Amino acid sequence: MRRLSALLAICTLAACNLDDLTPTSVVIRTRIAGVEALPAEIGLGESTTLSALLVHPPGDAPELGQIWFACLESESAAGCLGLDLGSVLESDDDDDAAPPPDLTSGDFQFGIGERFTYTAEGELLDEAWAALEPADRVEGLTLLVAVNYVERSNEDLQQLLIQLGAALQTGDDATLELLTAELTGLMDGALTAARRVVISDKSAAAPALIDCPATELLPNQNPTLAAVRLHTEHDGKDGGFPLGPITFVEPGTSLTLRPELSEEAREDYLFINRLDETECRREDPYFAWLANGGATFGDDHTFVAEDGDLDEVAGRPKTNRLHLPEAEEFPAEGLDLWLVVRDRRGGLDWLEWRLLPFTKD
Secondary structure, three states: OOOHHHHHHHHHHOOOHHHHHHHEEEEOOOEEEEEEEEEOOOOOEEEEEEEEEEEOOOOOOOOOOOEEEEEEEEOOOOOOOOOOHHHHHHHHOOOOOOOOOOOOOOEEEEEEEEEEEEEEEOOOHHHHOOOOOHHHOOOOOOOOEEEEHHHHHHHHHHHHHHHHHHHHHHOOOHHHHHHHHHHHHHOOOOOOEEEEEEEEEOOOOOOOOOOOOOOOOOOOOOOOEEEEEEEEEOOOOOOOOEEOOOOOOOOOOOEEEEEOOOHHHHOOOEOOOOOEEEEEEEEOOOEEEOOOOOOEEOOOOOEEEEOOOOOOOOOOOOOOOEEOOHHHHOOOOOEEEEEEOOOOOOOOEEEEEEEEEEOOO
16 A cells, blocks of 8 residues: 555656646647646535646647546645655655555545546545635635646556556555556656646625625636637738638648637636735636647737727737748648637636648649
8 A cells, every 4th residue: 555655646746847838839749738627616525527638749649548636735835735745755664654545535536537527525625624714715725636648548547557456455565566666657757737726615705895797706717718710811800700620721821810708708706815805806818829730829828908909909819820831841631729718717728720731723
């Protein structure tokens, strides 16, 4: 069991390594562009389902499996509550070392597959929640969920964990040694990303009555991308038309693209600050553009236009310019375009398209 605890520690440490997530619009290597939680914020006993967007060079996505790990962050945000990494990693056989975590509780939740569902339950969560002042439960506790893409199919990972469980039950130390080393090797080369999910109770405090479209404290909602419109005018002020999942484009040209958000994406919400003052705020989503196959963008990120921005229509998402490679450099299988929208409280959504080359000849 202590060897499995070491694997927990490895997963936890991997979740905190975000050095490879530097935003860039040019996709020249496989990486994780975002992790979405549905819903974006939950309460005690509620569940959220997470999925990740893997972007890659032209061609089919690589055959990778996903290992998920959920960690309730400590107050210092330097580790997981209830998981003593030092004691876990120091010794395999020291009787005085801290006991391994109880994997049957809700405190340490794992998953394998394209999606992972976390449920806000467990003794550690209950204890941390009870220690909060009622007013602090409005912003609540923070959960860190990591996804690790490894070079093994999800089916093989499931079988490996079944074998690991059988070895634990029978006390087969030799098999445990081999399987743990195998999983550890997979984690060492994993593509890793993490996102935070808030566990809160928005009914734990009453906001002051202020002039605001929102009238109560509400959890964050994910923004929704309705479409991306392709414009014939450079400034994007014409109506445009929706970009299809598969669209034929002329190599060597540039496209003007504008995101189309759902009406509720720019949500108004109430916030109680540290001075116990109620503020009326508005989510202003922003966009990360990504493409492979030699395509480049005018901007890595664009934003929702504000009042006074003379180059845009106020309140509409700003356009971006996509520059396509010349015919001799355009991938025959087409290139991929991704758009990720985020809001300031952690909400996220994305869409993706395939662009195929054609010529006028």
